[in-house]
Amino acid sequence: MSEEQPKDVDTDEQDLNHQTDERAEKTEGKERKKYSFNCLEKECDNRVCCTRPIINVTFDDISRWTTQKVLPHIFHALTFHVPEKDGDQLRIEMAKQPLKKDSEKSACILYNEENNACRIRYSRPISCRTFPLQYTGSKFILSDKTCPGIGKGEVTKESLKEARNIAEQEFKERINTQTALPGVYSVFTTHMLTQSMRAMEGLSEEDKKRLQEILSKGKGQHEKTDKESSE
Numbered sequence: 001m002s003e004e005q006p007k008d009v010d011t012d013e014q015d016l017n018h019q020t021d022e023r024a025e026k027t028e029g030k031e032r033k034k035y036s037f038n039c040l041e042k043e044c045d046n047r048v049c050c051t052r053p054i055i056n057v058t059f060d061d062i063s064r065w066t067t068q069k070v071l072p073h074i075f076h077a078l079t080f081h082v083p084e085k086d087g088d089q090l091r092i093e094m095a096k097q098p099l100k101k102d103s104e105k106s107a108c109i110l111y112n113e114e115n116n117a118c119r120i121r122y123s124r125p126i127s128c129r130t131f132p133l134q135y136t137g138s139k140f141i142l143s144d145k146t147c148p149g150i151g152k153g154e155v156t157k158e159s160l161k162e163a164r165n166i167a168e169q170e171f172k173e174r175i176n177t178q179t180a181l182p183g184v185y186s187v188f189t190t191h192m193l194t195q196s197m198r199a200m201e202g203l204s205e206e207d208k209k210r211l212q213e214i215l216s217k218g219k220g221q222h223e224k225t226d227k228e229s230s231e
């Protein structure tokens, strides 16, 4: 399965690989500036994390939320992205909504615009925890170079190791989810279809007729709206 590439890729990928590698200090000289990051949280003035185009969710995120017993509070924010064109992928992601202060932009539905904070800060998806560092399977890249947290915070062997570990873990979880999701989605939709057919079977002839009328009215309304919007 092809791996999705972030739109904004660091131009200096090779350098970033050294910057995130604690061993580079011995091989590349001490003067090289290492990758460091510290989320500015409420003080962040651009929230590129919460307004990024795709906010991926993995099966492991869902599993962690189940263990932490927070899934019921997050479930409404999850959505399936169904491929619309070639090269597009089925994925689970955070739903988004327009920002009140700038309706041209949209943000994660769990972003609290009033206090500039994530509503699930301590349970956020792994894709948010690794942001803006991302592992592609062979190298580390910055998925967004404008994040103001880049270059902040201390550089220690532990912090570099932790950043790399989270990015590698996110890569593993993302690939596993991409691999398993089409099968899970197909089981899920087949189940829904079977349930609807069963529900239909239980209806009286009169109710079936009424349902048909409602559906055909709805279809007519959609066609009218499509026609109007294309004029």
Ligand code: SF4
Pocket: 049, 050, 051, 055, 094, 108, 109, 110, 111, 112, 117, 118, 119, 120, 121, 124, 125, 128
């Ligand atoms: S889950 Fe939280 S950190 Fe991640 S994009 Fe949504 S609001 Fe931002």
